[in-house]
Amino acid sequence: MDPVKLHYDISGTDFTTAGEASGKIKKTLKSLGFSPAIIRNVTIAVYEAEINMVVHAGGGEIDAYVSPEKIEVVLVDHGPGIPDIGLAMQEGWSTAPENVRQLGFGAGMGLPNIKKYSDDLQIESEVGKGTTIRITVLNK
Amino acid sequence: MASEEHYYHSVRLDKDRCTGCIHCIQRCPTQAIRVRNGKAIILAERCIDCGECIRVCPHKAKYAERDTIDIINQFKYKVALPAPSLYGQISRVRDVNLLLNALRGLGFDDVFEVAAAAERISDATKKFLKENKEIPRPLISSACPAIVRLITVCYPNLIDRIIPLHSPMEEAGRLARLRAVEETGLAPEEIGVFFITPCPAKITAIKHSQENERSNVDGAVAINDIYPALVSQLGKLEEQEDIQHAGRIGISWGMTGGEAAGTFSEDSMAVDGIENCMNLLGEIEDEKLSRVDFVELNACMGGCVGGVLTAENPFIAKARLNHIRKYLPNSMNSVSDGELDEVVTEKRPEEIPALRLADNLQEAMEKMNRLNELLDTFPRLDCGTCGAPSCRALAEDIVRGYTTEQDCIFRIRDELAGSALKNAVNDIIPPPFRKKEE
Numbered sequence: 366m367d368p369v370k371l372h373y374d375i376s377g378t379d380f381t382t383a384g385e386a387s388g389k390i391k392k393t394l395k396s397l398g399f400s401p402a403i404i405r406n407v408t409i410a411v412y413e414a415e416i417n418m419v420v421h422a423g424g425g426e427i428d429a430y431v432s433p434e435k436i437e438v439v440l441v442d443h444g445p446g447i448p449d450i451g452l453a454m455q456e457g458w459s460t461a462p463e464n465v466r467q468l469g470f471g472a473g474m475g476l477p478n479i480k481k482y483s484d485d486l487q488i489e490s491e492v493g494k495g496t497t498i499r500i501t502v503l504n505k
Numbered sequence: 506m507a508s509e510e511h512y513y514h515s516v517r518l519d520k521d522r523c524t525g526c527i528h529c530i531q532r533c534p535t536q537a538i539r540v541r542n543g544k545a546i547i548l549a550e551r552c553i554d555c556g557e558c559i560r561v562c563p564h565k566a567k568y569a570e571r572d573t574i575d576i577i578n579q580f581k582y583k584v585a586l587p588a589p590s591l592y593g594q595i596s597r598v599r600d601v602n603l604l605l606n607a608l609r610g611l612g613f614d615d616v617f618e619v620a621a622a623a624e625r626i627s628d629a630t631k632k633f634l635k636e637n638k639e640i641p642r643p644l645i646s647s648a649c650p651a652i653v654r655l656i657t658v659c660y661p662n663l664i665d666r667i668i669p670l671h672s673p674m675e676e677a678g679r680l681a682r683l684r685a686v687e688e689t690g691l692a693p694e695e696i697g698v699f700f701i702t703p704c705p706a707k708i709t710a711i712k713h714s715q716e717n718e719r720s721n722v723d724g725a726v727a728i729n730d731i732y733p734a735l736v737s738q739l740g741k742l743e744e745q746e747d748i749q750h751a752g753r754i755g756i757s758w759g760m761t762g763g764e765a766a767g768t769f770s771e772d773s774m775a776v777d778g779i780e781n782c783m784n785l786l787g788e789i790e791d792e793k794l795s796r797v798d799f800v801e802l803n804a805c806m807g808g809c810v811g812g813v814l815t816a817e818n819p820f821i822a823k824a825r826l827n828h829i830r831k832y833l834p835n836s837m838n839s840v841s842d843g844e845l846d847e848v849v850t851e852k853r854p855e856e857i858p859a860l861r862l863a864d865n866l867q868e869a870m871e872k873m874n875r876l877n878e879l880l881d882t883f884p885r886l887d888c889g890t891c892g893a894p895s896c897r898a899l900a901e902d903i904v905r906g907y908t909t910e911q912d913c914i915f916r917i918r919d920e921l922a923g924s925a926l927k928n929a930v931n932d933i934i935p936p937p938f939r940k941k942e943e
Binding site (some may be wrong): 366369396397398401403405408412432433504 | 647661662735787790791792858860862864865866867869870871873874875901
């Protein structure tokens with residue numbers, strides 16, 4: 366069977382709409398009848414990644430592939446890239462600008478939270494080219 | 506579509522008044538209304554009885570089924586349970602006793618203030634929050650039945666967050682009957698207990714209790730139905746007995762913020778308006794509010810004073826409640842530790858899986874793929890001419906097998922464009938849907 370595919374273009378300039386894609390993915394998973402725990406894990410992981418995409422990379426694209434076994438979400442941006450992924454994965458490490466921190470973001474918990482709420486997290490990043498993040502949540 | 510009998514609803518349609526316009530379908534927060542054959546129909550499993558459709562219908566075709574005051578005569582002893590919101594309905598009534606005595610004058614033997622029961626629930630909430638720190642936060646108020654129903658339909662994973670305490674109305678019904686039995690020696694079933702209601706959701710909560718096997722309340726009379734008689738009783742009042750037994754906290758339950766304030770927790774918050782409540786429930790689902798202790802949610806703007814069965818402008822009613830409560834003690838009712846069990850609900854609300862496309866994941870995914878394909882072919886104008894509130898809702902109805910693509914006026918346009926009538930297409934269809942020559 367074909368997976369359910371969802372695609373979203375994320376604007377990098379409109380900060381107020383950040384979180385819309387994760388909200389729509391949540392709605393889809395609800396009508397499909399996934400368990401609340403799975404829906405929560407996917408929503409939180411994608412929300413964090415979506416916010417990162419807006420804050421750091423000026424937007425990008427999100428594709429979700431939903432099958433009965435797993436939910437896979439791929440986030441592609443063409444932003445500055447992450448120089449040291451190991452450092453970025455540390456809780457509390459943040460490079461978010463001051464204006465974003467004032468809104469309550471940029472606490473350095475984005476990537477750690479994505480890892481916490483997903484079963485697999487792959488990050489490919491090249492400085493100056495962009496970042497691709499693959500989040501997998503297994504339906505178990 | 507789903508059977509009408511399975512779920513009781515107070516909110517109904519008067520077919521004769523319905524013109525088949527689309528005001529209600531686009532306002533309904535759970536997308537529970539469609540227009541078919543020129544008339545609205547309410548999807549019973551989705552309806553939460555919030556009354557938004559009653560508010561918005563320009564033809565008064567939506568109404569709340571409720572009891573008339575004569576119903577009280579079926580009982581030997583009659584007790585009125587006034588909602589706190591009633592206190593703000595009438596001008597120049599600064600003394601609650603006056604109002605309660607006038608209410609008794611309508612034919613009731615006794616009056617038991619729901620505000621008094623609310624103070625017990627406030628006290629119990631405070632204790633429950635303190636003693637159950639292990640339950641994930643925030644906990645959600647159980648008082649607004651439209652919100653409870655909304656959670657069972659749209660946010661079923663939050664059912665466990667609904668605080669398992671009775672609504673003030675149920676608690677008032679229980680206490681009122683106990684007191685009546687004690688004072689009269691009559692059997693409990695000879696006593697009729699009636700809620701004076703600001704909204705249809707409470708009526709549904711009486712017919713189909715989500716907290717007790719059977720409601721403690723026998724019926725509901727609408728505030729706006731008794732309003733004229735109540736005003737006239739106030740004018741006739743000669744002597745009055747001191748029957749008031751609720752303070753500031755109880756009366757404040759009639760408006761947004763009253764219940765939250767009653768928890769005496771700085772980490773409580775209050776929200777009103779069904780859309781605001783839905784946004785907040787989404788935030789709770791995503792665990793963005795885990796530092797909040799307790800959330801009061803009111804489906805109506807302003808809280809219960811904003812109910813569709815009230816008589817007064819909610820802002821005026823709220824100002825009056827502020828005046829009325831001014832010189833009252835904070836609270837006149839509490840729950841002792843031994844009584845705490847009495848205010849815990851008998852049962853928990855159950856999930857209503859109305860939003861799921863199918864019972865199993867495979868089938869649901871097939872339908873979702875079809876739904877997304879269909880959606881790509883729809884104009885995404887959400888014009889409502891198909892009778893569904895949005896293009897997405899129409900696509901959903903199609904994959905559920907309730908209707909077909911032919912409901913979309915754009916399909917008809919496209920078909921005409923390929924027929925002998927193609928030059929006349931723009932003359933036949935309404936201006937917003939005409940295709941501009943490129």
